[in-house]
Structure formats: structure tokens, C-alpha cells
Amino acid sequence: xxxxxxxxxxxxxxxxxxxxxxxxxxxxxxxxxxxxxxxxxxxxxxxxxxxxxxxxxxxxxxxxxxxxxxxxxxxxxxxxxxxxxxxxxxxxxxxxxxxxxxxxxxxxxxxxxxxxxxxxxxxxxxxxxxxxxxxxxxxxxxxxxxxxxxxxxxxxxxxxxxxxxxxxxxxxxxxxxxxxxxxxxxxxxxxxxxxxxxxxxxxxxxxxxxxxxxxxxxxxxxxxxxxxxxxxxxxxxxxxxxxxxxxxxxxxxxxxxxxxxxxxxxxxxxxxxxxxxxxxxxxxxxxxxxxxxxxxxxxxxxxxxxxxxxxxxxxxxxxxxxxxxxxxxxxxxxxxxxxxxxxxxxxxxxxxxxxxxxxxxxxxxxxxxxxxxxxxxxxxxxxxxxxxxxxxxxxxxxxxxxxxxxxxxxxxxxxxxxxxxxxxxxxxxxxxxxxxxxxxxxxxxxxxxxxxxxxxxxxxxxxxxxxxxxxxxxxxxxxxxxxxxxxxxxxxxxxxxxxxxxxxxxxxxxxxxxxxxxxxxxxxxxxxxxxxxxxxxxxxxxxxxxxxxxxxxxxxxxxxxxxxxxxxxxxxxx
Amino acid sequence: xxxxxxxxxxxxxxxxxxxxxxxxxxxxxxxxxxxxxxxxxxxxxxxxxxxxxxxxxxxxxxxxxxxxxxxxxxxxxxxxxxxxxxxxxxxxxxxxxxxxxxxxxxxxxxxxxxxxxxxxxxxxxxxxxxxxxxxxxxxxxxxxxxxxxxxxxxxxxxxxxxxxxxxxxxxxxxxxxxxxxx
Numbered sequence: 001x002x003x004x005x006x007x008x009x010x011x012x013x014x015x016x017x018x019x020x021x022x023x024x025x026x027x028x029x030x031x032x033x034x035x036x037x038x039x040x041x042x043x044x045x046x047x048x049x050x051x052x053x054x055x056x057x058x059x060x061x062x063x064x065x066x067x068x069x070x071x072x073x074x075x076x077x078x079x080x081x082x083x084x085x086x087x088x089x090x091x092x093x094x095x096x097x098x099x100x101x102x103x104x105x106x107x108x109x110x111x112x113x114x115x116x117x118x119x120x121x122x123x124x125x126x127x128x129x130x131x132x133x134x135x136x137x138x139x140x141x142x143x144x145x146x147x148x149x150x151x152x153x154x155x156x157x158x159x160x161x162x163x164x165x166x167x168x169x170x171x172x173x174x175x176x177x178x179x180x181x182x183x184x185x186x187x188x189x190x191x192x193x194x195x196x197x198x199x200x201x202x203x204x205x206x207x208x209x210x211x212x213x214x215x216x217x218x219x220x221x222x223x224x225x226x227x228x229x230x231x232x233x234x235x236x237x238x239x240x241x242x243x244x245x246x247x248x249x250x251x252x253x254x255x256x257x258x259x260x261x262x263x264x265x266x267x268x269x270x271x272x273x274x275x276x277x278x279x280x281x282x283x284x285x286x287x288x289x290x291x292x293x294x295x296x297x298x299x300x301x302x303x304x305x306x307x308x309x310x311x312x313x314x315x316x317x318x319x320x321x322x323x324x325x326x327x328x329x330x331x332x333x334x335x336x337x338x339x340x341x342x343x344x345x346x347x348x349x350x351x352x353x354x355x356x357x358x359x360x361x362x363x364x365x366x367x368x369x370x371x372x373x374x375x376x377x378x379x380x381x382x383x384x385x386x387x388x389x390x391x392x393x394x395x396x397x398x399x400x401x402x403x404x405x406x407x408x409x410x411x412x413x414x415x416x417x418x419x420x421x422x423x424x425x426x427x428x429x430x431x432x433x434x435x436x437x438x439x440x441x442x443x444x445x446x447x448x449x450x451x452x453x454x455x456x457x458x459x460x461x462x463x464x465x466x467x468x469x470x471x472x473x474x475x476x477x478x479x480x481x482x483x484x485x486x487x488x489x490x491x492x493x494x495x496x497x498x499x500x501x502x503x504x505x506x507x508x509x510x511x512x513x514x515x516x517x518x519x520x521x522x523x524x525x526x527x528x529x530x531x532x533x534x535x536x537x538x539x540x541x542x543x544x545x546x547x548x549x550x551x552x553x554x555x556x557x558x559x560x561x562x563x564x565x566x567x568x569x570x571x572x573x574x
Numbered sequence: 575x576x577x578x579x580x581x582x583x584x585x586x587x588x589x590x591x592x593x594x595x596x597x598x599x600x601x602x603x604x605x606x607x608x609x610x611x612x613x614x615x616x617x618x619x620x621x622x623x624x625x626x627x628x629x630x631x632x633x634x635x636x637x638x639x640x641x642x643x644x645x646x647x648x649x650x651x652x653x654x655x656x657x658x659x660x661x662x663x664x665x666x667x668x669x670x671x672x673x674x675x676x677x678x679x680x681x682x683x684x685x686x687x688x689x690x691x692x693x694x695x696x697x698x699x700x701x702x703x704x705x706x707x708x709x710x711x712x713x714x715x716x717x718x719x720x721x722x723x724x725x726x727x728x729x730x731x732x733x734x735x736x737x738x739x740x741x742x743x744x745x746x747x748x749x750x751x752x753x754x755x756x
Contacts, residue, residue: 060741093578130738136715137698137740176584180577219699219714250577257577260586262595284712286628286693286719294613302606309602310595317594318577370613371622377710378701378736445708447701447736451744455734459653460747462705462732523584540594549598553605560609564616570707572621572724 005097006510010408013251017409019510020101021091025084025409027108029402032080033493035115036395039072040486047483051476052454052469059451063128066449068119070131074233074390075150076115081398082188082240083107083157088409089185089243090164095520096173099163103156110153118146130449132230135206135217144207147199155196158189176523180257180264181250184243187267192236194275198228220287227278235274237390238308239267241352241397245315248349248400252340255322258314258542266314269307273299280364283373290370297368305365312357313549316350317542324535324542332544344420348400351428355392359435360385362556372563375570380450380472381442388435391482396428399489406493412500416492423492427485433478441471443566624711624721631718636694640669644679652680657748664755667692667720670733672700672713674740677733677748684755685728693719701737704750710736725752 006019045065048056057065091098098104120142121127127139165186168174178186202225208214246263249255257263279296282288299305323335340346363385367376376382406414414420446453446468453472455461537543583589591599617623647660658679662668664687671678673696683689693702695715702711711721725731735746 059744063738063741063743128741134699134737174580176580176582177586179579179581218716220717223699246577254576258592258595259589260581261589262591262599263577282712284624284710286712286714286717289626290617290623294610298610298613301610305609306599306602306606310599313598314595317592365609369609371616371620371624374622374624374710375708377712378703379708379710443708445703445705447703447734449738449743450736453744455744455747458745458747460732460749462734462747465706520580521582523580523582536594540597541592542594546594546598553601557605564612567622568620570622570709571704571726573709574621574623574625574722 003097004101005512007095007097007512008508008510011505013408015092015408016095018091018097020104021087021098022409024098024101024104024108025087025091025405028080028084028087029405029409030497031108031112031115032077032084032398033490035072035076035080036486037490038119039069039077040483040490042066042069042072043479043486044483045069047476047479049451051473051479052452053473054476055452060125060128062451063130063449064122064125067128067130068122071118071122072115073395074131075147076111078237078390078394078398079150079154079233080111082192082236083111083154085240085244085398085401086157086161086185086189087164088405089179089182090161090168093179093182094164094168094174096164096168096171098160099167100160104160107153107156107160110156111150112153114146114148114150114153116146117142117149121146132226133206134219134226135209135222136219138210141207141210144203144210148203148207151196151199151203154192158192158196161185161189172520174520177260180260181243181247183264184239184246184267187270188236188239188243190271191232191239191274195229195232195236198225198232198278202226202229220285223282223285224278224288227281228275231278231280232275234386234390235270235277237394238274239270241356241394242267242308242311242315244397244401245311245349245353246318248345248397248404249315249319249322251404252343252346252349253319253322255318258317258321262310263314266307266310269303273304273307276300277304277368280368280373283368283370284377293370297370297373302365305361308357308361309549312353312361312552313542313545315353316548317545320542320545321535329535332547336544342421343403344424345400345403347421348396348403348424348428351424351432352393352396352400355388355396355428355432355435357552358555359432359439360388360393362559363388363435363439365556366560366563369563372567374573375563375567376442378448379442380446380448381439383448384435384438384440384442387431387438392428392431392435396424396431399424399427402489402493406496406500407503410497410500411503412496413503414492415495415500416488419488420492423485423488425485427482427489430478430480430482430485434475434482437471437475437478441468441475444468444471446472625719627720629718629720631694631716633694633696633715636669636671636692636718637696639692640671640679643667643669648679649682652749659751662689665689670702671696672702672735672746673697675735675742675746677735677746680749680751682751682753683725685725685752687755688722688724691721691723693721698739699737700735700739700746703734703736705732705734707731712737728752728754
């Protein structure tokens with residue numbers, strides 16, 4: 001089979017697109033956005049049911065819709081988009097042809113079939129088992145089969161990504177080391193392979209059990225192995241969206257990493273330690289020792305938290321250095337004030353970074369502390385946390401990237417640019433409130449995945465205090481604001497991709513690599529120095545970022561000990 | 575050199591650390607260690623630690639033990655479903671069954687006394703969630719988790735289920751009475 005070596009160069013960004021890779025990225029991104037649309041409609045239904053003033057759905061529908069919402073958002077939307085990001089990081093950033101486009105298409109269609117089969121199983125009504133599908137609660141076999149097919153597809157896509165790296169190395173499309181963003185994508189890919197393997201280990205036996213071929217699935221074994229899949233799949237997102245932050249900082253500001261060494265080591269820490277966090281979910285379970293829990297829940301010694309704290313400094317730090325070098329060097333925060341706040345690419349990325357750190361990161365460490373988990377486990381604090389990490393962190397970062405991809409990948413002008421300017425704020429800040437109020441309600445004991453916190457008609461029901469009700473109502477209001485932000489995103493992307501004005505470039509053509517792509521530049525053996533001493537203050541090139549980091553650390557420490565204080569007031573347990 | 579193109583310098587790993595990065599890494603690492611050692615510290619000096627004591631069991635075995643406790647210490651019945659309320663002696667082993675969609679039986683404990691609470695599920699996963707105290711423990715089928723606890727205040731508490739357990743999950747609620755010791 002002849003290898004397609006046709007490329008085009010984007011006139012505005014200079015990026016080089018391989019013809020089959022371009023098509024694959026578009027289709028994967030579009031499939032992701034379709035899942036986001038489905039998940040978004042379901043989000044509206046879930047929010048308006050848990051907001052008890054509306055209490056829209058009956059219980060059977062609520063549990064069904066909540067199951068479908070979790071799967072479409074956490075699995076289908078994010079992973080489809082991530083596959084597009086992986087192809088982008090390998091093929092576009094390395095200016096390389098995509099390895100085995102045929103396999104990539106097979107992967108794509110397997111994922112589509114898997115997503116459809118799983119959704120059909122859920123909407124049939126006999127698989128309302130939630131995203132987690134804890135055995136011995138069983139779903140229809142098609143539920144597991146759909147997930148398995150989807151995972152096999154994603155695994156193939158991961159290998160296409162790795163194959164592309166090999167091709168790039170062999171065909172010398174770049175010299176020296178891969179870009180930092182590609183390095184981050186490799187991290188995501190390695191974590192993805194681990195994740196899918198864990199998923200296979202637990203979902204295949206559970207599928208056989210649902211068919212009656214295996215007679216018993218132990219509930220603790222299921223939870224232990226399943227979370228190797230369930231939590232790790234969120235770690236793919238972390239690695240992916242941190243890469244996207246670096247990419248957007250580079251695209252918008254031309255920012256270069258403060259230090260390649262530090263950022264890459266932080267990614268390496270992710271590979272080594274992030275997976276241990278599946279223990280976060282098992283802290284309230286019997287049958288596991290405290291030693292096991294403490295070691296795993298803390299990622300050995302919080303080494304993955306350390307990595308995230310490093311990225312949290314180096315991404316804005318890189319932006320600060322780039323801005324200061326451009327001349328915005330006054331005071332602590334001129335670089336930030338003069339940032340392009342009207343560019344949705346940037347505003348989405350910075351809200352994603354701050355929301356992920358302050359809300360998602362801090363709350364995650366609380367829940368992941370062995371003893372503190374006792375006062376948080378399975379309350380609505382938990383979805384509060386992961387909406388901050390996965391929605392504000394991952395989804396919003398991907399939204400930001402979309403605003404960059406529409407002109408360069410889809411070659412369409414952005415529709416509704418005025419709306420696009422506001423979209424990240426409405427969505428991001430709405431989600432921040434949403435997550436925050438959920439955490440507040442969770443602190444007061446409101447359970448997650450629960451249809452009726454009023455226990456209407458139940459002689460033994462519990463009466464939650466007024467504050468809990470208020471929190472849930474505020475959650476509803478903020479949730480609706482975020483949903484409006486989500487609708488704006490869908491309008492803009494779907495509108496631009498299908499109806500937007502085509503960007504016509506004179507003399508546009510796909511050309512063979514050797515005619516159209518300049519040879520890769522050779523790295524040079526220049527003397528390495530640190531950043532110029534003409535920017536920043538007191539030897540700190542990014543003093544503003546450092547101040548922000550200290551604000552972060554202070555809130556982290558305060559909130560951490562507030563929770564211990566709260567724990568110390570509950571019943572003694574041992 | 576930007577994050578989306580290969581590093582222009584061949585030996586990028588020799589670039590010295592910026593002071594801002596080095597300082598932050600050191601501070602963050604110290605904080606990580608503090609958070610790590612806080613957990614073992616609390617095991618030694620703190621009073622709220624989840625027990626490691628657990629046994630394999632079966633629904634039959636666990637029901638038998640629970641029934642024996644009910645037969646011995648039942649003080650009354652409550653609600654139309656006639657759920658027994660038991661008042662076991664201080665310091666004793668008390669049993670609580672979680673099943674679709676009920677906690678069984680109802681417990682009456684004494685303030686300031688310590689009990690060994692045995693938790694197990696008869697069917698699917700359930701979540702023991704004591705309100706308004708907000709203590710939350712996962713309850714598994716075929717595992718008997720033994721938690722030693724000391725109620726601090728005489729009042730009526732609620733136990734709700736906070737692990738999704740099917741269509742009537744939200745109806746699974748019960749009471750736990752804590753009374754002044756005589």
C-alpha cells in the first residue's frame with residue numbers, strides 16, 4: 001500500500017498537517033463534541049433533578065440519566081478528543097506522517113461502535129449502574145461489551161500515536177528531543193495504556209459474569225481493579241490537559257518552558273506515581289490495611305501532587321517570562337493585566353489552570369487523605385471535586401484548544417466571535433461555583449448519586465439542615481450558568497465547523513513532504529544560560545507567578561488543617 | 575524554543591534551574607512530606623482512624639450473629655415495618671445489616687461508651703453514612719468490617735445509604751439512637 005505523504009502548511013500558524021491525520025483529528029474531535037452534546041443534555045437533566053426545587057426526573061430516569069451522563073462525559077467526550085490531541089502532538093508537532101492511518105480508522109470506528117453499544121444498553125433501562133458499575137450490581141452484557149470495544153479502539157489509537165513517534169524518529173522529521181507538549185502527550189499515552197489494561201482485567205471477567213460464564217465477582221476485588229481503570233482514566237486527562245496548557249501558552253504567547261528539565265521531570269513523576277491514586281476510592285473500604293492505603297493514596301509521598309504543583313508554577317511562569325521579555329515588566333502583575341483576556345484560547349486555559357489547582361487539586365488531596373476521607377467519602381463533595389478537575393481542568397482546556405483548532409485544523413472562521421469571548425468565563429466560572437457548592441453540601445453530608453435528599457414519605461428519613469438545601473440550590477443555579485456556557489461552546493464549534501466561512505488560501509494544495517516541508521532544524525550546541533537577568537525582581541524571573549503560588553500554598557495549608565480540625569470533632573473511631 | 579517545537583539547544587538538560595523554580599520545588603516538596611507524615615501521625619495521636627479489622631463472612635453467618643444480638647437485647651419495635659431497636663451493653667459487639675433497601679436493626683447506644691460495630695451487606699455495595707456526624711464507610715457483601723466507635727452526644731442520629739444501590743437507594747435510611755448512660 002502506498003504511503004500517503006501529502007501535507008499542507010497552515011498559512012497562519014505554519015503548522016504542517018498530514019492529509020490522513022488531519023481527517024482523523026477532525027473526525028475524532030467531532031465525535032467527542034457529539035458525546036459532549038449528549039452528555040450536556042443529560043447534565044441539564046441531572047442538575048435540575050438534584051436541585052430539589054425543580055426535581056425534574058422520576059428516580060428510575062434520574063439514575064439512568066446519571067449513568068449515561070457519566071459515561072458520555074468522562075469516557076466518550078474526553079477520550080475522543082484526547083485521541084485527536086495525541087494525533088496532533090505526534091503528527092503535527094513532529095511534522096510527521098501518521099503511522100498506519102488504516103489502523104487509526106479501525107480504532108475510530110471501534111470506539112464509535114463501543115460508545116453506541118454502551119449508550120444503547122444504558123438507554124434500554126436495565127443498566128443504570130452508574131459509571132462505576134460496581135459488581136455485584138449487574139448491567140446488561142452490552143454495557144460491558146460497549147466499554148470493552150471502546151477501550152480496544154482507544155488502545156489501537158495509542159499505538160498509532162506511538163508508531164508515529166517511531167516514524168518521526170526514523171524519517172528524521174525533527175532533530176534532538178521531542179517538544180515538551182509531545183512529551184506530555186507520551187505521558188498521557190503511557191498512562192492510557194496502563195488504564196486500558198486495568199479496564200480489560202476487570203471488565204472482561206465482569207462481562208463474562210454478566211453472561212453467566214463466571215459465577216462470582218468479589219466486590220472488593222472489583223473496586224480495587226476497577227479504580228485502576230476509573231481513576232487512571234482521569235489521570236490521562238491530567239497529563240493531556242497539562243500538555244494543552246503548555247501548548248496554549250506556546251501558541252498565544254510564544255512561551256517557552258522555563259526549564260525543559262523541570263517540566264519533563266514533572267511529567268515523569270506522573271508516569272511513576274499518578275496511578276497509585278486509585279487507592280483514593282478505597283480508603284473507606286474494609287479488607288485493606290492502613291499501610292497500603294497511606295502509601296498508595298499519597299502517590300508514595302505526594303510525588304504526583306508535587307508534579308502538579310510544579311506544572312502549576314511553570315505554565316504561568318513561562319507565560320510571565322514571555323510577557324516580561326515582550327516588555328510587560330512593570331511590577332508584579334503587569335504581565336497578567338496585559339494578557340489577552342478577550343482571547344478565549346487564553347481565558348479558557350487560565351481559568352482551567354486556576355480552577356484545577358485551587359478547587360480540584362486541593363479538594364482532591366483532602367479526599368485522598370486516609371482519615372479525612374471518612375468525612376467526605378461518597379458525599380456530593382466527591383462530584384464537586386471531579387467536576388473541578390475534569391470539567392474545569394480538562395474540558396475547559398480542551399475548549400480553549402478548540403478555538404485554536406477551528407481555523408487551523410478545520411480551516412473555518414470562528415462563528416460568533418463575540419460569544420466566544422465570553423464563553424470560557426460563563427462556563428468556567430459557572431463550573432467553579434457548581435463545584436464549590438457541591439463541596440459545601442458534601443461537607444454537610446449530602447450524599448452523591450441520590451434522588452431525594454428530602455426523604456419524602458420516609459418515616460426514618462434524615463432532615464438536612466437549611467444550609468445544605470441552600471448549597472444544593474446554588475449548585476443548581478451555577479450548574480445552569482455552566483450549561484448555558486456549554487451551549488455557547490456547542491453553537492460556536494458546530495456552527496463554525498459546519499457553517500462557518502471557509503478560510504481560502506491562494507494556491508492551497510496538499511504537497512509531498514519533500515517538496516513542501518522544510519528540513520528539520522538541527523539543535524545547536526550553544527552555551528546554556530538561564531533566563532536573562534533583566535526581567536523580574538530579586539533574581540526571580542517570574543515573581544508574580546511565585547506570589548500566586550504562595551497564595552495557592554497558603555489556601556492549601558489552611559484548608560488542609562481546617563479539615564483535620566473538623567475531623568477531630570467527630571466520634572472517635574478506631 | 576517553545577513548548578510545541580523541539581528544544582533548540584542540544585543539551586537542554588544542562589540549563590540551570592531558575593531560582594523561582596528551585597525555591598518552589600523545595601517548598602512544595604516539604605509540604606508534600608508534611609501531608610504524608612500527617613497520616614501516620616494521626617494513627618498515633620489522632621482519635622479518628624478507620625479500623626483495619628475485617629473478616630470474610632457470608633450473608634447467612636452475619637444474619638445469624640445479628641439475630642442473636644436482636645434476640646438478646648431487643649427493647650422495642652419501631653415503624654410499621656416493626657424494625658427491632660436493640661440496646662446492647664456498653665463495650666459489646668453490635669451488628670448492623672445493610673440490605674436492599676434497609677439498615678437492620680436499629681441501634682441504641684450509650685453516650686461516651688465504646689462499641690465494636692460490625693458492618694456487612696447482604697447483597698450489593700452500600701454506604702454507611704452517619705448524619706449529622708458525617709462519618710462515611712463503605713459496606714461490602716461478604717466482608718465483615720469491625721469498627722470501634724464511641725458516640726459523643728446523646729441524640730437521634732440518622733444512617734443513610736450513600737453508595738448507589740439501585741432504584742430505591744434514596745429510601746434506604748434508618749436511625750441510630752444515642753442515649754445518656756444510666
